[in-house]
Amino acid sequence: MPTATTRPTPASATARTLHLALDLGNTTWKLAFATTVAHAPRLRTIPARDLRELGVEVAAARTRFGLADDIPVVSCYEAGRDGFWMHRALTALGVTNVVVDSASIRENRRARQAKSDRLDATALVRLLLRHHAGERGVWSVVRVPSVEDEDRRQLHRELFTLTRERTRQVNRIKGLLALHGVALPALRGLPAAMPPLADWRGAPLPDGLAARLAREWTRLRATQRDLRALRTERRRLLATAEAAEDPTLRMVERLLASHGRAPARLAWSSACSPRMVERLLASHGRAPARLAWSSACSPCAASAR
Numbered sequence: 001m002p003t004a005t006t007r008p009t010p011a012s013a014t015a016r017t018l019h020l021a022l023d024l025g026n027t028t029w030k031l032a033f034a035t036t037v038a039h040a041p042r043l044r045t046i047p048a049r050d051l052r053e054l055g056v057e058v059a060a061a062r063t064r065f066g067l068a069d070d071i072p073v074v075s076c077y078e079a080g081r082d083g084f085w086m087h088r089a090l091t092a093l094g095v096t097n098v099v100v101d102s103a104s105i106r107e108n109r110r111a112r113q114a115k116s117d118r119l120d121a122t123a124l125v126r127l128l129l130r131h132h133a134g135e136r137g138v139w140s141v142v143r144v145p146s147v148e149d150e151d152r153r154q155l156h157r158e159l160f161t162l163t164r165e166r167t168r169q170v171n172r173i174k175g176l177l178a179l180h181g182v183a184l185p186a187l188r189g190l191p192a193a194m195p196p197l198a199d200w201r202g203a204p205l206p207d208g209l210a211a212r213l214a215r216e217w218t219r220l221r222a223t224q225r226d227l228r229a230l231r232t233e234r235r236r237l238l239a240t241a242e243a244a245e246d247p248t249l250r251m252v253e254r255l256l257a258s259h260g261r262a263p264a265r266l267a268w269s270s271a272c273s274p275r276m277v278e279r280l281l282a283s284h285g286r287a288p289a290r291l292a293w294s295s296a297c298s299p300c301a302a303s304a305r
Contacts, residue, residue, distance in 0.1 A: 018067055019132065020058065020075040020095070021125035024048070024082050032121035033061040034129060041125050051089055058093075076128045078102040079142045087144050098131070100124075104140035155237070159230050162223055169220045176213060180205060190221050 021041075023030040025048060033042040042061055046053040058073060074096045077086060090097040105127065131138045145153075174184050181200030194217040199205055205213070243249045 016067075016071060017132065018058070018061060018065065018071055018073045019125055019128050020061070020073060021121045021128050022075060022077040022086070023121040023124065024077055024080065024086065029054070030121040031057055032125040033057075033065070034125045035065050035067070037126060037129050041122055043121065051093075055093060058095075072096060074098075074128065074132055076100050076124060076131075078124070084144050084150065088147075098128075099142040099144055100127075101140040101142050105138075155230060155233060159227070159234070162227050162230065166220065166223045166227065169216060169223060173213060173216050173220070176209060176216070180209070190217075190224055192221070193217070 017035065019034045021032045023032075027048050029046050029048050029050075031044045031046065031054070033044075042064055044057050046057060061067075062069065062071065073094070075090055076098045077100065079099050079101055084099065087097050087099050127138050170184075177184055177197065182197050182205075185195065194213055197205060204210070237243060238249060
């Protein structure tokens with residue numbers, strides 16, 4: 001009679017499933033197919049974003065491993081630049097897909113690592129076999145948002161990006177002036193033109209520097225104008241009837257009222273789930289809120305481990 005240590009494990013079910021790992025590049029995709037860890041994966045390369053060729057390779061892999069057409073296919077790829085459209089495309093093809101947080105994958109630190117942090121398709125399909133067999137702690141799976149939720153993030157991410165861009169522009173102007181012993185005076189708003197400045201001797205700034213500063217100032221004013229427009233749009237969004245029924249937006253309003261602008265910007269830029277925003281509300285002070293965002297509310301935050 002089999003004991004607890006000899007009883008068959010769920011790993012035996014992996015042989016009845018086709019496993020596919022995708023290494024998504026900009027020009028080509030590398031595919032690795034496998035059914036068990038004991039056999040070498042079937043490796044193929046196809047043009048990037050060619051879903052028809054992907055379907056052909058899946059069918060060829062079924063034939064190669066002697067699998068029936070109704071055998072399920074599970075796949076995975078690492079979260080990155082391609083986002084979640086590939087997950088939706090695979091799901092539409094009847095494939096059960098998981099998007100993997102690459103930072104959660106343990107690696108052999110003694111082995112020589114490539115410059116890229118991305119795992120190759122062979123290593124990824126072996127991890128997929130372990131994950132599908134029921135092994136815990138192989139990696140963390142990214143929560144895939146709906147198309148609507150993902151689109152709603154655009155406004156908040158653009159706000160976050162433009163705020164950082166404005167900071168870089170201001171620092172660039174200050175750096176250029178510091179080369180000539182000049183400090184940028186504090187200004188209310190942004191005048192149409194940069195105030196007249198002189199170098200450390202009281203002499204006019206060189207023509208080349210003055211022309212560059214004028215261009216930087218124009219770009220800074222454009223960034224500030226876009227920021228004002230986006231903040232107006234955010235206030236309008238919060239005031240709509242649809243927002244009144246959205247629990248996430250209501251929690252963001254509570255965050256704005258209780259913690260000030262900085263933690264709220266983090267919540268808006270990440271478009272956190274209600275659970276994550278509640279964690280921000282439960283924290284006290286700005287440092288815990290920043291920590292909660294960086295560890296749990298990033299766009300690639302893992303919801304399953």
